[in-house]
Amino acid sequence: MAANQSVTYVEAINQAIKEEMRRDEDIAVWGVDVIGDFEVTTTLGILEEFGEHRIMDTPITEEGIVGLAAGAAFAGLRPIVTLMHASFVPLALDALFLKLGCNYQEWGYAFQLPVVVMTPVSSGIGMGADLALSPEALVVHSPGLKVVMPSTPYDAKGLLKTCIRDDYPVIFMPHLGLYNDNKQEIPADEYTIPLGKADIKRKGADITIVTYSRMVLTALEASNRLSEEGIEAEVIDLRSLVPLDIDMIAASVKKTGRLIIVHEAYKRGGFAGEILFRLIEKAPELIKTLKHDIKRLTAPNISLPHTAYLEKQMIPQVEDIFRTVKEMF
Amino acid sequence: MAANQSVTYVEAINQAIKEEMRRDEDIAVWGVDVIGDFEVTTTLGILEEFGEHRIMDTPITEEGIVGLAAGAAFAGLRPIVTLMHASFVPLALDALFLKLGCNYQEWGYAFQLPVVVMTPVSSGIGMGADLALSPEALVVHSPGLKVVMPSTPYDAKGLLKTCIRDDYPVIFMPHLGLYNDNKQEIPADEYTIPLGKADIKRKGADITIVTYSRMVLTALEASNRLSEEGIEAEVIDLRSLVPLDIDMIAASVKKTGRLIIVHEAYKRGGFAGEILFRLIEKAPELIKTLKHDIKRLTAPNISLPHTAYLEKQMIPQVEDIFRTVKEMF
C-alpha cells in the first residue's frame, strides 16, 4: 500500500475524474470553461493528459450540456458534465428530471444511462441570489436520480468514483466553499465509497445532528463548542441524499433522543422534511420517545441577496447551531 | 343578491379571468394556444370580448412566457400567463424561482410584481410521464412564490380572483382532470377567497386527511366508504400550499389524533414532508399524543409511464386511501 497523500477537496475531485478517465475510454467531460483555470475549475490538466476528444468547453447553454449528455449516454458514452454553479439546476431541470431521471425508467433499463452531472453548490459564500441556490430539493424529487453531496476530500474522491462507475444518472454536488480550504490525508491507493451509506463524522450520545455538504463542517465546529458545555453531539454526514441512509439516522436518534437537521437550502420544501418523513416511516415509535421535538436549521424562505455579508448570515452559522442545540437541553 | 349559477371548474376559471379583466385594464393573458378551443383551454371568449391586445397565443417557449411576464409586470402590466401543463414548470423554473420568486424580494418590494402563472396539473389522467408531473414541490421551495391548487369550481373562482389581485407572483395550478367533470352551484355575485385559509371539505372526528387539488375528491370518496365502516374522516383541502394553513391542520389533528397526507406528486421530496415539519414546529407536543403514526400516500418514486392505465394506477386511488386509513385503526 502506498503512503497517504494530503489533498484539497478540489484536488480530490480532480484525481477521481482522471483516475476514472484512465480506466474507461468512454468517459468524456464537458461544461462551461472546464479547461481554463478559474475558481470553479475541477478539471485542470485533463486536456493535457487526455486530449480534446475527452474534454470540451461548451457554449453557455446549460440545458444543452445536460440534454446532450442524455443522448451521448444513449449512444454509448459515459459523460461527466458540469454546471458551473448548482444554481443552474433550474435551467436544465427538464433534462435532469425527465430525460435523465424519468425516461430510462420507463424504458425498463433496457439501456444504461451513465451520466454524472457535477455541479457545485455556491451558497453562503457571497455569490448573490442568482448563483447561491442550493437546489438539492429540486433533483431529489425526481425519480431515478441519485444525489450525492460530499463534505470532505476523502469522501469527495471515493464517492465521485462510485458515481462515475454507476450505470445510471447521478447528480454530484460538491460545495464550492470547500474547494481549497481543507486539506486532508487520503489514501494514495484507489478506494471507492458506496452510495447510500452515511458517515458519522463525530460520535456523541446527546443529540443527533443530521446534515451534509459544507454544513458538516459548521456542525462539527458547533459540536466542539457544545462539548465544552457538556453536550456531545453526534454528527451524521449523509454523503448521499438519494439513496438515503435512514437506518443510520434512526439508530443514532434512538440512541441520542434528540434530532436537528441542518442544511443550507431554503427551508420551505427543503430536504429536511423528507428526512423527517422517512424517519417516521422507518421508526414510527421512535418519535414518541424523543427527549425534545425535532428541529431544522436552514436558510429562511427569503431570497438570498446579492450582498455577501448578508447572504452569509442567512445560512446557518456555528453560532446558530450552538444556540439552537443548547435550547434543546 | 343574484341567484346561484351552476358551473364547471373550467367555467369558473374562465369567469374569474374575465371578471378581473373587466375590472382592470392592465391585465393581459398569454400562453401557448390560449385562444383556440382545446381540452386545456380556460380562456375561451377572451379574444372576442377584450381584443388582441389583451390575449395572445405565444410561440412554444415556456421559458419566454414566464420570463416576459416578469418584465411586463416590472413595466406596469398585470400578466396572467399560462403553461399548458404543469409539467412545463421545469422548463421555466429559473424564471419562476429567480425572476419571480427571488428578485423582487431583494429589491425590497420597491416595485410590485403582479404575475399569475396558471398551469394545470395533468397527472393521473393518462398524459404520460412527460406531461403528468405534479410539480408543486419545485415552486413551493422558492422564496416569494405563493402556490394555489383548488379542488372545486367555487374555490377555483374565488381563489383565482384573489391571485389576480395580488401584487406579487402567484402560481395557480388547477387540475386538468377536474375541468369538466364536476358542476357546482356558485354565487352569481362576486366573491373572493383569501389565500392561506384551508377548507374542511368534510368534517370528521376520527382521522385527518390533509390533501389538495384533485386528491380532495378522491379523499372524499374514500371518506364516504370509510364512514360506512364507522370511521369518520376529516378532509382538509389546503387550497393554498403557500401560504399554508398550518393552524387548521394542527387543530384538526389535535381533535382526531390521526393524520394522513395525500398528494399526486412523487413521494420523495414531495410536499408531505414540508407539511409534517411545519406541524411539528407548530405543535411539537401534538405528535406524542397521536393514536397512530403519520402516513403519506403519493405517487411512488418511479417515473409515471406513457401508459394511461398504468399511470392512473400510480396515483393514489380511493381504494388506496380507504385501505391505508383502515389500517390506521
Next chain:
Amino acid sequence: MIEQVPKDILQKMYRDMVTGRKLDEFFLKLAASGDSDKDVPHRGAGEEAVVVGICANLRKDDYIKVTTRTRHCLTAKGMSIKDVLATKSYRDQRGVGGHCNYYDHEYGIIPYSGTLGEDVMVATGAALAAKLRNTDRVAVAIYGDASGNRPSIHSSMVFASAWKLPIIFVIQNNQYGMGTSVRKSYAIEDLSDRAKGFGFPGKTVDGNDVLEVYEVSKAFIERAREGNGPALIAAETYRLYGHYEGEGQKYRPEGEAEEWSKKDPLPRYTKQLLDMNVLTKSDIEKLDHEIEAEIEESMNFARSLPKWKIEDYHKNCIAEL
C-alpha cells in the same frame, strides 16, 4: 432525377410510405377497440414523405428522433411492425413507452419527449457521441414547425454548429401547432433561414415529394457523415387532420385542407412509380395486401404478449432509490 435513384430504394420508400399510412389508420382502430389506451390520436397521415425520404439515406446504426405525429413511419428506420404494435399496445417487453413514445435502441430510435424539443438535445448528444467515438454515424432530429421555436432546439443548433456535429435538423412544417398558424409564430418566411443565424446550411423542400426529400437529405447526410457538420431542412407539408381527433379546427381558412389534400404524397408518389414502371398496379395491390397482412399478423403476435402490469413496471424500475 427519379431515374438516378436505385430501384430498391424507390421500392423501399414506397413500402415505408404505405406501411406508415396503413399504421396511422390502424392506430385509430386500435384506440377504438381498447387495445391501446383510449388516447386521443394525433394523426399524421399525409405527412409520411418527410420521414420516409430521409430514412432512405440512413443506416441501421444512425440515430433518429421523430415527432409524435409521425411515429407511424418508424418502420422506415428499421423498427419492425411487430415492435411498433407491441409498443403501441403496451406489450413491448423492453419498456412501457406506448402512446406516442417509441424507442428502439437497436435501430437508434430515440424516445420522443412530451416536453417538445427537449428530445432534439438528446439527438444532438447522440451525434456528439458518434463524433467523439470516431464513427461516421449521423443523427436526425425531426420536429414540428411550432416546436421549432423551442429554446432547446436553438441550444442544439448552438452545439451542433460550434462543434460541427453530424446532425440534420428537420422542421416538419405542417403549417400548424395546435391552432396556431406557422405564420404567427415566425417572422421568417422561409423556415430554413433559421440555420443562417447559427452558421450552417439550410434548405426548404416540398415535404410532400418524397423524392425531393430524399435528394436533399441525401446530400446533407453525406456531408454530415464526412464531418462537415449540421444542416437544416424545412419540409413543407400539411396537417390534414385536427391537432387531435375530435378537435374543432375552427382556425383553418376554408378550403385550405382541401387544397393540400390534393398534394397528398402517397398518391403522388404512386403515380410517379407507375409512370416509370418501377411498379405495376398489381405490384401495388400485392404490396397493399402484404402489408395489411403483416399488420394483422403483428398485432396478433402482440396480443400474444402480456400487457404491462403495474407490479411488473415497478419491478422493472429495479429499485425505488
Next chain:
Amino acid sequence: MIEQVPKDILQKMYRDMVTGRKLDEFFLKLAASGDSDKDVPHRGAGEEAVVVGICANLRKDDYIKVTTRTRHCLTAKGMSIKDVLATKSYRDQRGVGGHCNYYDHEYGIIPYSGTLGEDVMVATGAALAAKLRNTDRVAVAIYGDASGNRPSIHSSMVFASAWKLPIIFVIQNNQYGMGTSVRKSYAIEDLSDRAKGFGFPGKTVDGNDVLEVYEVSKAFIERAREGNGPALIAAETYRLYGHYEGEGQKYRPEGEAEEWSKKDPLPRYTKQLLDMNVLTKSDIEKLDHEIEAEIEESMNFARSLPKWKIEDYHKNCIAEL
C-alpha cells in the same frame, strides 16, 4: 458624421464615458477598502462606448438591462452616481442589490441576472408591456458574446420577432466568455447574423467607436419606436482585463490585449472631440475633476446612509410566506 451629432449629445457621451471609466476604477478601490464586499471585480474599463452610445438615444422612460461588466456605465441611462455607489456599497435604501446587481425603476434599469441571459427575457417583457400599453417606449438588452448563446436570448428573439416588439438586442462582443474565445462558441463570423435566423435586421459595429454605436443604435431605436420591431447590434470590443481580477488569463494569444488597448474608446473619442473643438483640453481637465469630485461626494453621501442589516432585510421582505 460627427458633425451632425448635436453638441450636447457629444458632450453627454463624453461625460458618461469618463464617469464610467472613473467608476470602474473607483469600484476597485472600494472593494479593496472593504466598503463594498470583497467581491472579485469584473472590470469593464475599455468597453464603455457600447452602453454610452446607445443610451444617448434613450429616454428616461425607456428600459435597459446591461451586463455585470458594464454596470459602471449606468449613469448614461440616468441613474445617479449617488445611487450607483449607494447600491454598490449596500446602502441603497430601496433594496439590497449591490455587487453586480443594479436596479432603478425610475430610469427603467432592469436588474441583471446572475443566470446569464435570463434577464433578456425580462427586458423583452418590458418591451411587450411598452407595446401593449400603447407607449412608444423601447427596451434595450445588452449581453456578452458568450451569453449570446443562451436559449433565453433565442426565446426573446422568437417573441420579439413574432410580435414586432420594440427591443434592441446588443451583443457586447468583448471576444471572450471567461476563458473561451468567441471563435469557439460560434460558427458564424459576424455575430449580427444571428438575427437572420429570426427575421429582423442586424448590424455589426465597432464597439470602441462611440459615434458608430450612437448612429447605428439611433436608427434601430427609432425604427423600434415607430413600431417596426426588433434589431440586433453586435458591438465589437475587447475585454482588457481578466474575467475577474487576479485570474491568470493564459488563454489570451500574446500581444492581443496590447493591440486592442490601442483602440481604447476613451482616448479615441477624446481626440475626436479635441480635433473638432467640441471640447478643449481645459474642459477635459475640468470635467475630470468635476466627476472625481462627484464620485467622492456621492461616496461620502453613501457612507452617511446605513448599510443593510440582516434584520432590516428580513423586514423588507415583508413576511415570510
